[in-house]
Structures are given as C-alpha cells and as structure tokens.
Amino acid sequence: MHKALKAAERPIDSAILTAVSKNQEWAAIEPVLAAGHRRFGENRVQEAHERWEGKRDIYPGLELRLIGPLQSNKAAEAVAFFDAIETIDRDKIARAVADEIQKQGRSPQLLIQVNIGEEAQKAGIAPREADAFIRAARETYGLTVAGLMCIPPVEGPRGPYFALLKKIADRNGISQLSMGMSDDFETAIAFGSTEIRVGSAIFGARAAQ
Numbered sequence: 001m002h003k004a005l006k007a008a009e010r011p012i013d014s015a016i017l018t019a020v021s022k023n024q025e026w027a028a029i030e031p032v033l034a035a036g037h038r039r040f041g042e043n044r045v046q047e048a049h050e051r052w053e054g055k056r057d058i059y060p061g062l063e064l065r066l067i068g069p070l071q072s073n074k075a076a077e078a079v080a081f082f083d084a085i086e087t088i089d090r091d092k093i094a095r096a097v098a099d100e101i102q103k104q105g106r107s108p109q110l111l112i113q114v115n116i117g118e119e120a121q122k123a124g125i126a127p128r129e130a131d132a133f134i135r136a137a138r139e140t141y142g143l144t145v146a147g148l149m150c151i152p153p154v155e156g157p158r159g160p161y162f163a164l165l166k167k168i169a170d171r172n173g174i175s176q177l178s179m180g181m182s183d184d185f186e187t188a189i190a191f192g193s194t195e196i197r198v199g200s201a202i203f204g205a206r207a208a209q
C-alpha cells in the first residue's frame with residue numbers, strides 16, 4: 001500500500017486500510033488485532049454482530065464498517081452497531097438509515113455504493129443516477145455523504161471504473177473513495193482511492209459463504 005502511494009506520488013497517510021474480516025476464523029483475525037490494526041470490514045450485519053459483540057471493550061478504537069448490502073429491516077441494527085455504512089444505494093435504505101439516525105442519535109459515517117460497471121448481480125446506484133441520488137441523500141434525507149464506494153467488474157482493466165468513481169465524487173464535492181481490493185488496490189490507489197478494502201491478501205482465502 002505504501003509502495004503504491006509512493007509510486008502515485010501521494011502522501012503515505014492519504015489512504016487507509018480496511019481489513020475485510022468476513023468469513024474469517026477468529027484465529028486469523030486475532031493476530032491482526034494484536035499487531036494493532038483496528039479497522040475492519042464486514043459484509044453481513046448478523047455475522048458482524050456475532051463476531052465483534054463485546055470486542056470493543058477489549059480492543060479500544062475498534063472501527064467496524066459495513067461493506068455488504070443492507071436490507072431496510074436491518075437498518076436499526078446497522079446504525080446501532082457499525083461505525084460506517086458503505087453501502088447506501090437506494091431511496092428505501094437512505095430513508096431507513098436517516099430515520100434510525102434520528103431515533104438513535106447515533107451517526108455512522110455513510111458512503112454511497114455505485115454500481116460502477118452497471119452489473120445486474122451487483123448492488124449500488126447506477127452511475128448515471130448517482131448525482132441525483134447523492135443530492136436526494138443530502139437534501140431529502142438530510143444525510144452527510146462522506147464518500148463513494150464501488151466494486152468494479154472482475155473482467156478487464158479496473159482503471160476506467162476507478163476513474164469514473166473519482167469523477168462522480170469530484171463533481172459532487174466528495175473526497176472519500178472506498179475502492180480497491182486484494183487484487184487491484186495498487187491500481188485503485190493510482191486512481192485516487194482513500195480507502196482500500198482488503199481481505200484475502202491479509203487473512204488468506206476465506207471459507208466459502
């Protein structure tokens with residue numbers, strides 16, 4: 001990560017690592033905590049709860065980020081539990097999260113997920129609807145949009161997708177870009193990523209879902 005930041009002539013602290021602990025055994029996660037890392041990504045509300053419940057007292061500064069799809073019936077639990085939700089991607093979720101923030105007085109950092117390759121199987125707002133959705137998130141639902149997140153298609157070069165996410169962020173005055181995983185974080189950093197989400201390159205292969 002530092003090498004990629006240097007190569008891109010970016011400050012070493014201009015991108016941050018989210019270690020993706022989904023589907024990992026605690027035995028794999030514990031050494032990463034012991035080494036001092038505190039920022040983790042999970043893709044399911046329930047699984048995250050089971051894994052991390054009670055751990056905040058043991059590991060002060062723990063930061064848990066939801067990077068998987070959120071259902072509106074899990075919004076209350078997600079707002080109560082996570083420090084960041086990176087997958088706001090439709091009106092129903094924006095409204096449910098806004099309601100819970102009001103109710104609970106707790107405000108996780110919020111990112112909007114963009115379906116940057118317009119893939120049917122992936123979550124996220126379509127790129128051409130992103131500007132309007134960002135505006136609605138801010139104006140209609142009163143949310144603070146901290147950043148944008150994407151998962152580009154597996155096939156072909158990733159650069160153009162990362163560049164497109166940055167372009168959408170820039171024109172909407174958004175500075176945080178959550179992009180880049182185990183196999184493409186160097187490219188993502190070259191294209192301006194401020195948060196990489198890396199699982200298997202840290203923990204090894206995960207158990208099948």
Ligand SMILES: *Cc1c(COP(=O)(O)O)cnc(C)c1O
Binds near residue numbers: 068151199
């Ligand atoms: C699983 C996952 C990652 C991490 O993927 P790796 O290839 O293991 O680094 C990153 N982001 C999201 C949204 C994921 O679901």
